[in-house]
Amino acid sequence: MPTELYKIGTVAKITGISVECLRAWERRYGMDLAEKSGRTRFYHSNDIDWLKQVKSLLDQGHPISQIIHLNTHELEARLEHRKVSVLKHSSDRKLKIALVGGGLLGLEDEREVPTTIEIASRWPNLESFENGIDSIHLADAVVIELPSLDFQLIDYYREIVSCPIIIVYRYALQSELEIAAKNALPILSWPTSWEQIEQTYIAEKTQPALPIDLEKRFTDEQLVDIAKKPPIKESGLSPHSIVQLIREAEALAIHADRYANNENTNIRITDLYRHAALEIQTARSKLETALEL
Structure with missing residues (x-):
């Protein structure tokens, strides 16, 4: 029976990991999940399950560099360790x-x-x-x-x-x-x-708090150095201007996240801030991708 395949856009919607982030992981860490037909990437259902596990650990604060090369069983072990630690704490009394x-x-x-x-x-x-x-x-x-x-x-x-x-x-x-x-x-x-x-x-x-730096590709020190570089030849874009926008987006995401995780914030308002923070993070991710091109 043929296995159902999913395009990268569908995978992004299912897993909550942006298309830009998936492509960046391929370039930076050699992640080789997708089958390619021309310029189109296709993923299997077991690939999606693996990416969901990765996303769960990212949400708990694990750096992508430490988990990107783990297999399904190793990811499950890390997720189970977190659950067991909470259960153990709860069982103390x-x-x-x-x-x-x-x-x-x-x-x-x-x-x-x-x-x-x-x-x-x-x-x-x-x-x-x-x-x-x-x-x-x-x-x-x-x-x-x-x-x-x-x-x-x-x-x-x-x-x-x-x-x-x-x-x-x-x-x-x-x-x-x-x-x-x-x-x-x-x-x-x-x-x-x-x-x-x-x-x-x-x-x-x-329940993990909304991660602010889930898809950060550069440290603050790296951004300082990148901002000094000359305009990108292919596009003419100024790295300095892009870095400034990234910093603005990060500050706004942190501000929105504060209210998204504030226990005293009205539930409907919380929902708006949570979505705003995610949208801002996506925008920042795209800006960082421009610096990698």
Whole structure:
């Protein structure tokens, strides 16, 4: 049975790694995944799986130079090491959670709480939770039951609660679920289980921040030297001007990233900043590619 092949543009969309970055890895590190037919590159599905693993490690802060030559099993080992380290940290003591909502209190009565979880506080509804919120410091996370996925209400509780919040909702629109997914919002649909709550907490703790320098090709010192070079003959572009634009883009990306990862920022605004940061990083990557030509 023939293997399905994917063009480089499709691979970029699936993996989140830009076309420019994939080509730069081929030039700089000798990455040889693609089959070439003329000027067109084609990738296999197992190549895409490998690139997804690389992207996950990049998001965790691993330099591309240290992982680009690893095989699938070696990448899996590094990813598993990160997960195990978080699990080990969590297993040193019980996960203390606070429950908000009658359904969750009923879950505690109906199903035995695992030995890895300790219920630090209980409130039957949101009103009693707000009145007793001073004791929230005892919990590692708060699990809040909502009848509907109300982002305004979620924003409000994110502002007044210092620890991570896991939302258990009963009803939601598809558009609301998409917004939650884009923002990696820890949510669970009702009915839920203790296992799902624990896994969601672990996933939230291991969620990487948006990487600012994911595709940086040059150090600051290298950019200083490049800016002194004469105009590029083929295009007439000035390296000094390109370097200036790269610095502006990097500063703007850092500014957008601050708000994209700010716990006190409105969820809808967070979504806009996150997309802006990614778009700016893509623009900077293209500017850096121009310096490599």
